[in-house]
Amino acid sequence: MATDLDTPCAHFDQENLAFYEALLADQTQAWECLYIRSYRVFIPYASQRSSISTDDALDILQDGLAEFALKLKNGKYVFQGKAVTAYVFTVCRNRWVNFLKKNRIRKLDASTEAVAEEDEFVWNEPNPFLSTYLEKSGDDIPENENRENPAERDAVWEDIETDWEAVGRAFAEVGEDCRTMLHCFYVEEKSLGECGSRIGLQENSAKVKRFRCAQRMKALYTQYKRE
Amino acid sequence: MELSEKVLEQIGAYLSDRMTSAEKANFENRMRNDESLRQEVATQREIKQGLAFLAQKQRFKTLHTDLEKRGLLKDVALKPETDESQPAEPPIIALPTSRTELRTNWSYFSAAASVLLLAGLSWALFQNWSDKQALMAQNEKSFELYFSPVPKPQPVIPIDPDRVAAPAESAQTRSDSVRLTEAIDALQQSDTRLAINQLTSISQGKPGHWSASAHWYLALAYLKAQQREEARKVARQLAGQNGHPYQEEARELIEHIQQNP
Numbered sequence: 001m002a003t004d005l006d007t008p009c010a011h012f013d014q015e016n017l018a019f020y021e022a023l024l025a026d027q028t029q030a031w032e033c034l035y036i037r038s039y040r041v042f043i044p045y046a047s048q049r050s051s052i053s054t055d056d057a058l059d060i061l062q063d064g065l066a067e068f069a070l071k072l073k074n075g076k077y078v079f080q081g082k083a084v085t086a087y088v089f090t091v092c093r094n095r096w097v098n099f100l101k102k103n104r105i106r107k108l109d110a111s112t113e114a115v116a117e118e119d120e121f122v123w124n125e126p127n128p129f130l131s132t133y134l135e136k137s138g139d140d141i142p143e144n145e146n147r148e149n150p151a152e153r154d155a156v157w158e159d160i161e162t163d164w165e166a167v168g169r170a171f172a173e174v175g176e177d178c179r180t181m182l183h184c185f186y187v188e189e190k191s192l193g194e195c196g197s198r199i200g201l202q203e204n205s206a207k208v209k210r211f212r213c214a215q216r217m218k219a220l221y222t223q224y225k226r227e
Numbered sequence: 228m229e230l231s232e233k234v235l236e237q238i239g240a241y242l243s244d245r246m247t248s249a250e251k252a253n254f255e256n257r258m259r260n261d262e263s264l265r266q267e268v269a270t271q272r273e274i275k276q277g278l279a280f281l282a283q284k285q286r287f288k289t290l291h292t293d294l295e296k297r298g299l300l301k302d303v304a305l306k307p308e309t310d311e312s313q314p315a316e317p318p319i320i321a322l323p324t325s326r327t328e329l330r331t332n333w334s335y336f337s338a339a340a341s342v343l344l345l346a347g348l349s350w351a352l353f354q355n356w357s358d359k360q361a362l363m364a365q366n367e368k369s370f371e372l373y374f375s376p377v378p379k380p381q382p383v384i385p386i387d388p389d390r391v392a393a394p395a396e397s398a399q400t401r402s403d404s405v406r407l408t409e410a411i412d413a414l415q416q417s418d419t420r421l422a423i424n425q426l427t428s429i430s431q432g433k434p435g436h437w438s439a440s441a442h443w444y445l446a447l448a449y450l451k452a453q454q455r456e457e458a459r460k461v462a463r464q465l466a467g468q469n470g471h472p473y474q475e476e477a478r479e480l481i482e483h484i485q486q487n488p
Binding site for chain 1: 230245270277278279280283471482
């Protein structure tokens with residue numbers, strides 16, 4: 001049975017700067033709280049407005065949170081006084097709308113369709129969580145997104161869309177050792193020595209292994225992306 | 228551009244922001260003058276972003292399992308909202324006026340309750356059976372609607388005037404097409420277990436027309452085997468793959484399943 005002591009949101013009763021900073025500092029309780037709040041808002045929203053399964057709704061929620069986590073990490077999302085959960089909800093809702101379109105699933109309530117297509121989403125839900133955010137949030141992605149991030153502005157290539165599914169398919173096929181090596185290199189950005197030691201290789205052998213894995217990953221990704 | 232170990236190392240350092248300002252400026256200058264390097268960096272950047280995304284998603288999956296175990300994701304969130312301002316009145320049940328009357332009527336109540344209980348139980352069992360039968364019939368109907376005993380032919384590659392010789396059909400391709408035909412036969416004979424095994428194996432093999440077609444038939448095999456959710460999952464994967472030979476059918480199947488719950 002959950003008590004107040006083990007409820008992560010007990011520490012973050014307000015979605016203020018402190019909550020945002022706790023997320024930035026990667027505090028487990030902050031992420032748990034964000035997950036619980038987003039779950040309670042988004043899952044009923046999606047389930048009641050479309051005939052998608054709970055598994056699909058969860059998948060969309062976790063995609064949305066992953067997208068938010070990356071934006072937070074690379075500075076594309078900055079706190080501007082509005083509820084973080086409201087922002088995450090909007091990211092998830094956009095993904096949900098795309099999912100419905102892609103799978104040709106109709107929304108159950110025609111009136112929500114019009115709302116969902118609009119840039120400005122109005123928080124007018126009877127759900128108490130949504131009502132709370134309605135008071136605190138204008139749900140404005142452009143205002144929260146940091147478009148002036150120097151890293152983005154200085155990029156010398158166009159912002160190409162990553163094909164997440166193709167990456168996932170390719171990654172699933174490269175083999176266990178390669179997955180460990182590639183995750184260590186691309187995601188954790190660890191040294192060759194560290195990455196090699198995880199699969200029992202000396203640095204020189206690890207260098208060859210990393211290169212072969214990267215080659216294989218690239219070939220598969222390029223192939224699946226084209227399909 | 229052919230990826231080399233040296234270039235991979237440089238791109239890794241660039242994308243991880245581990246270069247000095249001078250190194251970064253120099254590298255970006257090289258990118259401006261070398262389109263193939265720029266494209267290589269873009270591809271590596273996509274892979275890096277994609278893997279970071281997958282890692283984050285995995286993190287939230289684990290978090291979900293943990294929170295669920297701790298009872299912090301209550302089902303109440305999934306139930307339709309009710310109007311809490313007007314709580315429902317509890318039903319008022321008239322009690323017997325005296326203990327004697329209660330004792331006299333007890334045996335009648337008991338008998339009536341037993342009959343009601345039995346009838347309710349039977350009805351529930353019948354309803355459950357009836358719903359299951361209806362769902363099975365619906366799955367079979369959907370299968371019949373989309374199943375074709377002959378898979379789509381492999382598209383013919385247009386003749387390239389610069390090609391010296393046409394590529395010979397590989398042994399793997401021939402083998403896949405034969406195995407697919409066998410799996411479809413098994414499916415037609417309602418041997419869904421064999422069909423699912425074979426189709427899973429072909430669809431996980433070398434990518435191509437036949438493995439893609441096997442993926443579609445796998446969705447149908449699951450439907451035939453009354454594994455509706457699995458069928459829908461596979462169809463959803465295909466519906467998202469542009470250029471898949473059965474993309475359109477997969478989309479229609481998903482819609483059909485949604486419309487016939």
